[in-house]
Amino acid sequence: MAIDWTAHVTVATVIKESDRYLFVEEHSEGFVHTVYNQPAGHVECGETLIDAAIRETFEETGHTVEIDHLIGIYTYRPPMAPHKTFFRFCFAAHIVKTAIDPVLDKDIVNTTWFSLDELDESARARSPLVNQAIKDFEAGKKYPLSIIHEHPFTPLLTPNLDA
Numbered sequence: 013m014a015i016d017w018t019a020h021v022t023v024a025t026v027i028k029e030s031d032r033y034l035f036v037e038e039h040s041e042g043f044v045h046t047v048y049n050q051p052a053g054h055v056e057c058g059e060t061l062i063d064a065a066i067r068e069t070f071e072e073t074g075h076t077v078e079i080d081h082l083i084g085i086y087t088y089r090p091p092m093a094p095h096k097t098f099f100r101f102c103f104a105a106h107i108v109k110t111a112i113d114p115v116l117d118k119d120i121v122n123t124t125w126f127s128l129d130e131l132d133e134s135a136r137a138r139s140p141l142v143n144q145a146i147k148d149f150e151a152g153k154k155y156p157l158s159i160i161h162e163h164p165f166t167p168l169l170t171p172n173l174d175a
Contacts, residue, residue: 023065024052032125049138074114077105082155
């Protein structure tokens with residue numbers, strides 16, 4: 013019997029100020045309580061990885077960021093949904109502007125700043141990738157954005173069904 017497998021391409025940003033990292037507290041399907049995550053989300057059709065990371069960070073935090081480098085590429089299969097695989101591109105970024113009274117995504121409860129120890133103590137990271145990205149950032153993992161080649165997107169072609 014074949015399993016219906018789905019790949020999900022996601023992005024996340026690690027933003028550090030002083031000794032703390034920016035997290036979003038969010039409602040997430042399958043969790044009884046809210047969880048903490050980096051600003052993160054799915055890449056949309058026609059969007060580059062970097063554009064998606066900038067957009068998701070703004071939508072979830074109200075911060076406009078500049079991407080500094082790639083921290084790593086991660087895969088994750090949630091225990092409750094092994095037919096899904098998440099491919100997560102995690103970037104380091106810094107804030108360049110903050111919106112006044114931003115309207116955040118509906119699932120976002122709050123934004124907060126934690127150290128890695130405080131995140132660990134909360135035991136509410138959305139997935140192990142959240143902690144791993146911080147550990148990799150702290151270990152100095154840094155890949156230049158030039159390792160990502162994104163072929164220019166062409167508009168989606170719609171077949172002419174009248175022909």
